[in-house]
Amino acid sequence: MVAHLAREGHAFAEADVISALQTFDDVWGQLFPAEQTRIVQLLVRRVTVSSDGLVIDVRTDGVSGVMRDMMAPRKKVAAE
Numbered sequence: 001m002v003a004h005l006a007r008e009g010h011a012f013a014e015a016d017v018i019s020a021l022q023t024f025d026d027v028w029g030q031l032f033p034a035e036q037t038r039i040v041q042l043l044v045r046r047v048t049v050s051s052d053g054l055v056i057d058v059r060t061d062g063v064s065g066v067m068r069d070m071m072a073p074r075k076k077v078a079a080e
Contacts, residue, residue, distance in 0.1 A: 008064060012071050020070040027070070042066055 006012075028036065042062035048055040 012067075016071065017067060020067065024070070039066055 031039070042065055043059055044062075045057040045059045048057075
């Protein structure tokens, strides 16, 4: 994840990314349902349900987009 963000030109420290991911549950609970829906649409390409189970195809580009959004406030605070 950190390497993917770096390839896109975002210089986030690995520790900061881990910290942001660890607080995701807290952030999720504070979001409006419309924002939760937007994030799910960014992260999930397709869900396939069959008699064998469930397959969720994740959008890797969506993951980096969500991470950028989560890291932006941290970067702003660090700059101040």
